[in-house]
Amino acid sequence: MLGGVTIVASGSATPSQCLSNDQISLRVDTNDEWIKSRTGICARRVIGPHESLTGLSKQAGEAALRMANWNADSLDLVILATSTPDDLFGSAPKVQSLLGANQAVAFDLTAACSGFLFALITASQFLKNGSMKRALVIGADQLSSWVDWNDRRTCVLFGDGAGAIALEATSAKNEGLLGFTLKTDGNRGGCLNLHKSKEFLPLIEEKSHQKGGFSPIQMNGQEVYKFAVREVPEILESLLLSNKTKPASLDWLLLHQANQRILDAVAERFSIPQSKVLSNLANYGNTSAATIPLMLDEAVQDGRVKPGDLIASSGFGAGLSWGAALFKWQGPS
Ligand code: UT7
Numbered sequence: 001m002l003g004g005v006t007i008v009a010s011g012s013a014t015p016s017q018c019l020s021n022d023q024i025s026l027r028v029d030t031n032d033e034w035i036k037s038r039t040g041i042c043a044r045r046v047i048g049p050h051e052s053l054t055g056l057s058k059q060a061g062e063a064a065l066r067m068a069n070w071n072a073d074s075l076d077l078v079i080l081a082t083s084t085p086d087d088l089f090g091s092a093p094k095v096q097s098l099l100g101a102n103q104a105v106a107f108d109l110t111a112a113c114s115g116f117l118f119a120l121i122t123a124s125q126f127l128k129n130g131s132m133k134r135a136l137v138i139g140a141d142q143l144s145s146w147v148d149w150n151d152r153r154t155c156v157l158f159g160d161g162a163g164a165i166a167l168e169a170t171s172a173k174n175e176g177l178l179g180f181t182l183k184t185d186g187n188r189g190g191c192l193n194l195h196k197s198k199e200f201l202p203l204i205e206e207k208s209h210q211k212g213g214f215s216p217i218q219m220n221g222q223e224v225y226k227f228a229v230r231e232v233p234e235i236l237e238s239l240l241l242s243n244k245t246k247p248a249s250l251d252w253l254l255l256h257q258a259n260q261r262i263l264d265a266v267a268e269r270f271s272i273p274q275s276k277v278l279s280n281l282a283n284y285g286n287t288s289a290a291t292i293p294l295m296l297d298e299a300v301q302d303g304r305v306k307p308g309d310l311i312a313s314s315g316f317g318a319g320l321s322w323g324a325a326l327f328k329w330q331g332p333s
Pocket of ligand 1: 031113221
C-alpha cells in the first residue's frame with residue numbers, strides 16, 4: 001500500500017552579484033527594452049569569486065531545514081537537480097556533508113530546466129513506497145558559466161540560483177502530491193544543448209583522446225518557445241483532467257521561469273488570471289533547475305502561498321524534457 005508525500009518547507013539562495021539589462025548592454029549589442037519586452041527579464045544574479053553552486057545549494061537546503069524545523073541528521077535523502085555541478089562526479093555528496101545530513105544518501109539528477117520537477121517526483125517515490133521518511137530536493141544551476149557572453153541571443157536569458165523543498169512521507173489520505181507526468185523527447189533535443197567539446201588530443205602514435213570540457217549553450221530560441229507553448233498546456237490539461245481538477249480551482253500556476261510570454265500564453269490557455277501566476281523572472285531570469293523552488297520560496301516567504309494552497313507546476317527545457325505536478329503546499333507543522 002503506497003503512502004503519501006507532503007511538502008513542508010522551502011528555502012532559496014541567490015548570488016550577491018546582480019547584472020541589469022543595461023549592464024549586459026555594455027558587453028553585447030542589446031538593450032533593456034528588447035530584453036524586457038521579449039522576455040520580461042530585468043536583471044539576473046551571477047555567481048562571483050566568493051560563491052559557488054555547492055554553497056548556494058547548501059544555503060537553500062539549510063533554509064528549508066530551518067523552516068521545517070528539522071535536524072539535518074533526520075534526512076534520508078538529498079537530491080540535487082543540476083546540470084552545472086561543481087564536480088562532474090556529483091555535487092550532492094558535498095552538499096550533504098556541508099548540511100551535516102549524515103544519515104542521508106545524496107546524488108545529483110540532471111534534467112536541465114525540468115530537473116527540479118524530475119527530482120521532486122523521484123524523491124517522492126522513495127517516500128511513498130515507505131523506504132524513506134524525509135527528503136530534501138534542491139534545484140540549482142550556474143548557467144552563467146556555460147553561456148557565450150558574446151551571444152546576445154542566449155546570454156541575456158539566464159541567471160544563477162538555488163531553491164529547495166523539504167518533503168515528508170505521510171499517509172495516503174493526507175497525500176499532498178496529487179498527480180504528476182514526466183516526459184522526454186530526445187528526437188527534438190537538438191534545439192537546446194550544452195555539448196561536450198569536440199577537441200581530440202594525441203595520446204600516442206595513432207591514438208587520441210577527447211579533451212574534457214564543454215562548448216557554450218546553443219539554443220534555437222524559437223523552436224524552444226514553440227515547444228513550450230504547445231507541450232506545457234497539453235501536459236497540464238491532461239494532469240488536471242486525470243485529477244478531476246478545474247483550472248479555476250487552482251490557487252497558483254507555478255511554471256518554469258523562462259519567458260514571461262510563455263507564462264502569459266499558458267495562463268491564457270486556462271483562463272487563469274495574472275494574479276494567480278507566480279513570476280519572479282524580472283529579478284532572476286531563467287535559473288534553470290532553480291526557477292520553481294526559488295519562486296515557490298519567495299511566494300511562501302511573502303505570504304502569498306498559504307498552507308493548503310493548490311498549485312499546478314510545470315517545468316520544461318533541454319532534452320527535450322518536460323513535466324507537470326499538482327500539489328498542495330502543506331508548510332511546516
Ligand atoms: O529553459 C528553457 C530555455 N529556453 C527558453 O525557454 C527560450 C524560449 N525562447 C524564447 O524565449 C525566445 O525565442 C527568445 C527570448 C530567446 C527570443 O525571442 P524571439 O521573439 O523569438 O526573438 P528572435 O529570436 O526571433 O529574434 C528577433 C530579433 C532578431 O533580429 P532580426 O533577425 O529580426 O533582425 C535577433 O537577432 O531580435 C534579435 N535579437 C536581439 N536583439 C537585441 C536576439 N536577441 C537579442 C537581444 N537583444 N538580446
